[in-house]
Amino acid sequence: MKETDIINYIKKFGIEDEDAAYIKNDEYLCFTTDTLVFSTDVPEEMDLKTVGRKSVLMNLSDLAAMGCKPLLFLCSLNLPRDFSDIKKVIDGIHSACKEYNMKYAGGDVNEGELSISGFAVGKSKRILRRNAAKEDDLVCITGDLGRVYCYFKEAKRDIFKEKVFNPVPRIKEGQILSSYANACIDISDGASKELNLISELSNVKIELETLPIHPSVIEISKEKAFDYALNSGEEFELIFTIPKKYKNVIEKVNATVVGRVKSGEGVFYKGKKIEKKGWEHLC
Amino acid sequence: MKETDIINYIKKFGIEDEDAAYIKNDEYLCFTTDTLVFSTDVPEEMDLKTVGRKSVLMNLSDLAAMGCKPLLFLCSLNLPRDFSDIKKVIDGIHSACKEYNMKYAGGDVNEGELSISGFAVGKSKRILRRNAAKEDDLVCITGDLGRVYCYFKEAKRDIFKEKVFNPVPRIKEGQILSSYANACIDISDGASKELNLISELSNVKIELETLPIHPSVIEISKEKAFDYALNSGEEFELIFTIPKKYKNVIEKVNATVVGRVKSGEGVFYKGKKIEKKGWEHLC
Numbered sequence: 001m002k003e004t005d006i007i008n009y010i011k012k013f014g015i016e017d018e019d020a021a022y023i024k025n026d027e028y029l030c031f032t033t034d035t036l037v038f039s040t041d042v043p044e045e046m047d048l049k050t051v052g053r054k055s056v057l058m059n060l061s062d063l064a065a066m067g068c069k070p071l072l073f074l075c076s077l078n079l080p081r082d083f084s085d086i087k088k089v090i091d092g093i094h095s096a097c098k099e100y101n102m103k104y105a106g107g108d109v110n111e112g113e114l115s116i117s118g119f120a121v122g123k124s125k126r127i128l129r130r131n132a133a134k135e136d137d138l139v140c141i142t143g144d145l146g147r148v149y150c151y152f153k154e155a156k157r158d159i160f161k162e163k164v165f166n167p168v169p170r171i172k173e174g175q176i177l178s179s180y181a182n183a184c185i186d187i188s189d190g191a192s193k194e195l196n197l198i199s200e201l202s203n204v205k206i207e208l209e210t211l212p213i214h215p216s217v218i219e220i221s222k223e224k225a226f227d228y229a230l231n232s233g234e235e236f237e238l239i240f241t242i243p244k245k246y247k248n249v250i251e252k253v254n255a256t257v258v259g260r261v262k263s264g265e266g267v268f269y270k271g272k273k274i275e276k277k278g279w280e281h282l283c
Numbered sequence: 284m285k286e287t288d289i290i291n292y293i294k295k296f297g298i299e300d301e302d303a304a305y306i307k308n309d310e311y312l313c314f315t316t317d318t319l320v321f322s323t324d325v326p327e328e329m330d331l332k333t334v335g336r337k338s339v340l341m342n343l344s345d346l347a348a349m350g351c352k353p354l355l356f357l358c359s360l361n362l363p364r365d366f367s368d369i370k371k372v373i374d375g376i377h378s379a380c381k382e383y384n385m386k387y388a389g390g391d392v393n394e395g396e397l398s399i400s401g402f403a404v405g406k407s408k409r410i411l412r413r414n415a416a417k418e419d420d421l422v423c424i425t426g427d428l429g430r431v432y433c434y435f436k437e438a439k440r441d442i443f444k445e446k447v448f449n450p451v452p453r454i455k456e457g458q459i460l461s462s463y464a465n466a467c468i469d470i471s472d473g474a475s476k477e478l479n480l481i482s483e484l485s486n487v488k489i490e491l492e493t494l495p496i497h498p499s500v501i502e503i504s505k506e507k508a509f510d511y512a513l514n515s516g517e518e519f520e521l522i523f524t525i526p527k528k529y530k531n532v533i534e535k536v537n538a539t540v541v542g543r544v545k546s547g548e549g550v551f552y553k554g555k556k557i558e559k560k561g562w563e564h565l566c
Contacts, residue, residue: 009370020388022354022404024307031388033402035359037395071305076318076359076400087292105303105314110398112320117359117391117400119316121305 021066021127029071030122032062034188038114043164045156048085050165052092052116058188059120060100060169061236065186066129067178068122070102070171075119078112089116100171128177128184128240133202133261137182137241140255142170145191146217146225149232159216167236173253174238180249181242187235194239195267196276202241205264208274212256231277304349304410312354313405315345317471321397324517326447328439331368333448335375335399341471342403343383343452344519348469349412350461351405353385353454358402361395372399383454411460411467411523416485416544420465420524423538425453428474429500429508432515442499450519456536460523463532467523473514477522478550479559485524488547491557495539514560 022029036042036055046054056073063070075093079086093116097104102120133139151160170186177184183202185194191211199206213229221228241261242250250257267274305312319325319338329337339356346353358376362369376399380387385403416422434443453469460467466485468477474494482489496512504511524544525533533540550557 009373020355020357022312024310027307029305029312031355031357031402031404033357033359033390033400035361035391035393035395035400037361037393040394072303072314074303074314074316074402076316078318078320078396078398078400090292107316108318108400110318110320111323112318112398113361113396115361115393115395115398117316117318117361117402119314119357119400119402121314 026125028124028127030063030066030068030124030127031119032059033117033119034058034062035115035117046165048088049092049095052089053096053166055116055118056093056096057167057169057236059118060102060171061167061186061188063120063122064170064174065184065238066122066124066127067174067184068124069175070100070120070122072103072105072121073097073118074105074107076108076110076117078110078115080114081111083114100169124178126178128174128181130183130185130198131201133183133198133204133241134243135204135261135263136244137261138244138250138257139206139208139239139241139259139261140250141191141212141237141239141258142173142253142255143237144212144214145229145235145237146213146221146232148234149228150217150220154220157216163235167234169236170238176249176253177238177240177242180246181240184238184240187237187239188233190231190233190277191239192230192267192274193276195274198239198241199265199267203265205262206259206267207262208259208267208269210256210258212258230274309408311407311410313346313349313351313407313410314402315342316400316402317341317345318398318400329448331371332375332378335372336379336449338399338401339376339379340450340452340519342401343454344450344469344471346403346405347453347457348467348521349405349407349410350457350467351407352458353383353403353405355386355388355404356380356401357388357390359391359393359400361393361398363397364394366397383452407461409461411457411464413466413468413481414484416466416481416487416524417526418487418544418546419527420544421527421533421540422489422491422522422524422542422544423533424474424495424520424522424541425456425536425538426520427495427497428470428518428520429496429504429512429515431517432511433500433503437503440499446518450517452519453521456521459532459536460521460525463529464523464525467521470518470520470522471516473516473560474522475513475550475557476559478557481522481524482548482550486548488545489542489550490545491542491550491552493539493541495541513557
């Protein structure tokens with residue numbers, strides 16, 4: 001069973017985006033979970049402190065996409081019996097929590113294959129969702145794309161490594177966008193998949209015109225650069241849709257306008273349908 | 284590194300019980316995580332729906348120990364590539380959430396060794412903690428102890444199996460106790476370990492006088508029954524300390540008075556020190 005099929009099965013129980021939140025007196029508390037599995041998610045040359053940090057950054061990116069200020073982080077550590085370096089992992093978790101002003105509140109320890117399941121809590125006055133894109137919105141992406149894909153497929157250059165080892169969750173940007181944007185999602189599995197998710201959940205068509213491809217990605221991958229950028233996972237940039245009148249907000253969060261929301265369905269680039277390629281677990 | 288050492292290392296960052304909570308207008312939101320790892324936590328004869336249910340019940344028991352009403356459940360599912368029966372697990376998760384009136388809000392899916400990391404959110408007007416036992420409190424335990432140990436060590440009888448396959452998290456009891464008890468903990472790793480935790484964290488001595496041993500445990504294990512009950516993990520009963528004047532509350536939650544809180548340190552039974560035996564991960 002593919003990840004998408006599993007998620008669709010879970011959704012049959014009536015689960016929607018807004019369910020992982022609790023509202024109290026005009027303030028939303030939002031909850032998210034994201035797991036880092038060493039065997040599939042961690043490159044060999046990544047040190048354990050960076051691994052710990054990354055387990056936090058992944059969850060922060062989810063909070064950013066909801067427009068949240070981070071509050072609290074818990075995690076379940078699964079460790080093999082002979083694993084001796086857990087202190088480095090914990091130091092990394094603690095350092096990332098401190099950097100983003102989020103309380104590290106402990107969690108659970110188990111014996112098992114090495115993995116870190118993070119759980120983050122954030123708050124917001126207005127939650128950004130994936131199902132709220134509106135016709136005529138501009139589609140925008142923060143930062144740049146493609147370096148993660150190049151690190152794994154092309155070369156271990158420092159400029160690529162930086163984005164894999166120390167991604168920057170767009171926390172500040174998400175908080176700004178929470179007052180203006182309509183839909184938002186972070187790029188975990190690749191822009192092609194995330195754009196299709198916004199399109200499906202919002203019942204709109206997205207016409208893609210460009211992508212913010214990093215120059216070093218163009219240099220190394222040449223004519224494949226657009227495909228690389230489109231399908232590069234764990235970029236942790238935000239894709240958002242926003243009314244045209246907020247062009248100043250788009251500048252404020254250093255985002256690139258990449259397309260437009262239209263009535264209809266599907267994601268298109270120069271008339272061609274963009275399929276959900278990206279990265280899918282359990283394919 | 285042992286589980287306790289890991290937890291002590293995490294605590295160096297100043298983490299206390301009350302940190303996994305967020306207070307807003309006199310209401311605490313509490314957060315907890317507990318992971319079920321198939322290779323170590325799941326008996327061979329347990330069906331997958333029960334496995335899904337149990338991953339929820341474990342987390343509910345943590346909420347019960349904090350005196351919380353359950354609100355929301357998220358989980359990270361780690362699955363091997365060839366695992367086809369995930370629907371049964373999800374059905375079990377959904378069924379337990381529904382039974383305890385807790386919203387199942389989805390989560391994350393990954394490739395990896397089979398495990399379910401649950402995250403639960405609950406609320407309470409007053410949180411029960413492990414570090415708040417007071418001198419002269421009565422020490423009490425809900426339900427009965429020892430059946431889980433007997434299931435794994437003695438016999439697969441139905442009376443033992445029931446407690447392993449369908450433990451009852453003491454949600455109602457926890458909510459009642461939240462207005463009266465001082466300290467509270469649920470029995471995950473065995474009463475000997477949990478009693479020692481209350482003693483250490485509250486800086487008190489606990490004098491144990493008895494234990495609520497299930498009759499079938501006495502029948503099968505004879506003179507070892509007390510030891511079995513003391514070290515039986517995943518019982519999911521509550522140990523709490525409460526002022527003597529609340530004897531009616533103890534009756535209301537069907538608990539047994541098992542001892543008294545004194546000044547001093549350690550846990551003692553008939554003058555003999557009770558060590559933290561119980562179940563420890565990664566020993």
